[in-house]
Amino acid sequence: MMSLRVSICLQEYHPRDAARSIVDPPTLHINISFSSFYEFFAAIGFASTVMSPPRGLAIIAGFGPGISLGLARRFARSYDLVVLGRSLNALSSTAVGSTSPTSATHPDALAELLADANLASLSPPPKVTALIADVSNTDSITQAFAEIKKLNQPVVAALYNVSAPFTRKPFLEAETSEYVTAFNSSVMGAVLFSQQVLPLLIAAAPGAQLSPSLIFTGATASYKANAQMSVFTTGKWALRSLAQSLAREFAPEGVHVATVNIDGIVDMPKTKGYLNEFPDQKISPGDVAETYWDLHAQRRSAWTWEVDVRPWLEKW
Structure with a gap:
């Protein structure tokens, strides 16, 4: 000041x-x-x-094909990006256009993002920084945010799209380690990510054109626990409760916390063989990304904290 x-x-x-x-x-x-x-x-x-104001920064945790790629394309129309992923398949910093010495995460999805002609035609084109980070590991996520802070740009959007593996298994056959894995991805990762990013969002709130936003990706399992889904749904219910608590706590700080429940199959390379009988039977990453953007763009007099998204033919 x-x-x-x-x-x-x-x-x-x-x-x-x-x-x-x-x-x-x-x-x-x-x-x-x-x-x-x-x-x-x-x-x-x-x-x-x-002088010009620094360009806003959107951070996407859990980058890869599908929803994360759709989110990156949508938010890159307005902001520079940092994408976080656990992949060890490295890409060179020059290819990424990043200031970070190490950049890696889902090279196919990242290459597709960087080759997007619509984004390349923007003036100026968005900068993309890709970092390896295990969000459930304190040292890893701390190191990633140390790199993010070096960019010296206001963080205006943080999107947590990390999920545990989809697991359907009878309760008596599930291993304890499966619950730990699901909890670490869905909950501890979200806790550590939020601890790092919320101070940056709060700092960006004064004078921001759109309310700084922290948005979590949930699922049907966030509010409906079906039989043999205890491994997956335990973490998702906990993530939803975390999001609701943060939404109540940080709204007075000017930060919009919300959650998007994905109720359906996402249209991505690994789901190409499913539900092809009718058009739009699967969730389009580009379409659902508009829902995240709409949440980010909401005026603070009418914020939404939870949204369900499903295709028109999905039974629910």
Whole structure:
């Protein structure tokens, strides 16, 4: 925060006083505060010629084909991106266009994103930084956010799209380790990610054009626990309760926390063989990304914290 002190002399001037020295005339002091140098220059009309505000940053955890790729394409129309993933298939930083020395995560999805002609035609085109990060590991996620902070850009959107493997198994046959894995991905990862990103979202709130947003990806299992789904649904229910608690706690800070429940099969390479009898039987990543964007763009007088998304023929 910077401040400017303006002093206005209240002395009434008369020509006969021109040659007379006036000692300590009454003065009005006005203190004006600005959240940034850009806001100061904008107030005095020089913002466009002196400096530009830093471009907003959207962070996507759990990057890969499907919903994450759809989210990246949508949010890159307005922001630079950081995508986080656990993949060890490295890509060079030059290929990614990143300032980070190490960049890697789902190279096929990342290559598809970088080759998107619609994004390349934007002026300026979005920058994409891809980082290896295990969101359920404290050291890994801390290191990733240390790299993010070096970008020195306001974080205005954080999208948590990490999920445990879909598991359908009788309860008495499920291994304890499967519950731990599901809990770490769905819950501990979300906790560690939120601990890192929420201070950045709060810092970006003053003067932001759209409310800084933290949006979680849920599932049908977030609110409906079917038989033999205890491994998967335990983590999803916990994630939903975390999202609701954070939404209540951080709304007064100007941060919009929401969750999107995916109720249906997502149209992506590994689901190409399913539900092809009718058009739009599967959830389009591009279409569902618009729902996330709509949540981000909501005015704070009418925020939504939970949305269900399903195809028109999905039974529910």
